Amino acid sequence: MSEFDLIRRHFTRATPNTLLGVGDDAALLQVSEGNVLAVSSDMLVCGTHFFADADPYLLGHKTLAVNLSDMAAMGANPRWATLALSLPTQDEVWLEAFSAGFFSLAQQHGVELIGGDTTRGPLNLCVTILGEVPQKLALRRDGAQVGDEVWVSGTLGDAALGLAHLQGKIDLPEDTRIHCLSALHQPAPRVALGLALRDVATSAIDISDGLLSDLGHILERSQVGAEIDFSMLPVAEVLRKNLTHPTPPLSGREHPTPPLTRGGWEGLEVSFIQHCLLSGGDDYELCFTAPAIHHAEILGIGEQLNLPLTRIGKIIAGQGCVVQDATGNPLNIESTGYDHFR
Ligand code: ADP
Numbered sequence: 001m002s003e004f005d006l007i008r009r010h011f012t013r014a015t016p017n018t019l020l021g022v023g024d025d026a027a028l029l030q031v032s033e034g035n036v037l038a039v040s041s042d043m044l045v046c047g048t049h050f051f052a053d054a055d056p057y058l059l060g061h062k063t064l065a066v067n068l069s070d071m072a073a074m075g076a077n078p079r080w081a082t083l084a085l086s087l088p089t090q091d092e093v094w095l096e097a098f099s100a101g102f103f104s105l106a107q108q109h110g111v112e113l114i115g116g117d118t119t120r121g122p123l124n125l126c127v128t129i130l131g132e133v134p135q136k137l138a139l140r141r142d143g144a145q146v147g148d149e150v151w152v153s154g155t156l157g158d159a160a161l162g163l164a165h166l167q168g169k170i171d172l173p174e175d176t177r178i179h180c181l182s183a184l185h186q187p188a189p190r191v192a193l194g195l196a197l198r199d200v201a202t203s204a205i206d207i208s209d210g211l212l213s214d215l216g217h218i219l220e221r222s223q224v225g226a227e228i229d230f231s232m233l234p235v236a237e238v239l240r241k242n243l244t245h246p247t248p249p250l251s252g253r254e255h256p257t258p259p260l261t262r263g264g265w266e267g268l269e270v271s272f273i274q275h276c277l278l279s280g281g282d283d284y285e286l287c288f289t290a291p292a293i294h295h296a297e298i299l300g301i302g303e304q305l306n307l308p309l310t311r312i313g314k315i316i317a318g319q320g321c322v323v324q325d326a327t328g329n330p331l332n333i334e335s336t337g338y339d340h341f342r
């Protein structure tokens, strides 16, 4: 099968919302009135972002998901994507599954694949995503204000625990393992949340390299500091439930994380759990800031989207991020987020 047959068979689908899609030298797009384009690229490299034997369907999902996550963090409505592929072999079974995973998520979000590039080489997957947002409503990193509340969506650390399990560093019990591996392989990009936050949030970022690292980008760009309450960090139910020292069931919307000074989870080191929550990569949740007057509205958005939204701290004057324990003492944090060149 030629390169062009491959593209036709696996990567050409109808693009009714595009002036011209796959097949010419370039695609032609019409941006909706009142909107600007939000453009972002994210690349997944075999050996760096995934293992060579990764399930191709899930890889197709994740390749697009990490890009959708950037649209979510910008408050943009994702519309189009291009896909640049470098493939070691022409493996029909692999391609079939990869494109099925990719298009399944694309369809859920109304995203059209409008072009790309296909070459032979080490397995490498690069998507460029294009979305739309009214310029004034884009959720940038530089808008956090002193006094704003700091929020995160979903739960933190699950993917990092899943990765540690795959790497043989820890051994998770079955229910926890299923949850954490699904978080790692099939992140759910928070696109609907990003859209809902357009009128509410002052800044936003998606958590790909760990909370502290990514919140750090907001702080730097906004020239402010933050106080984070470690006990407020949202932890998946399946992890709470397996605490060595179980605590009463959750009540209310804001549930403190049980103290981690004794035992920890599954007998894991406390410092390792801290690391997963604060610096674990691949969460693809949103971290955002918003004025306190929007607190109730934000909780309402979470309920509407059936997605927990948790206030984890506040923006203060100064710079950098202080993480405090339940009694207000600063935690000694050793690890920071993932950096490819450190
Ligand atoms: P060119 O030689 O002009 O770069 P190509 O032969 O690389 O064009 O690609 C032919 C068409 O197929 C183009 O419209 C391109 O955007 C599209 N295309 C190539 N690879 C992919 C891919 N992996 N997914 C979607 N479209 C692709």
Ligand code: MG
Residues within 6 Å of the ligand: 116, 117, 118
């Ligand atoms: Mg080309």
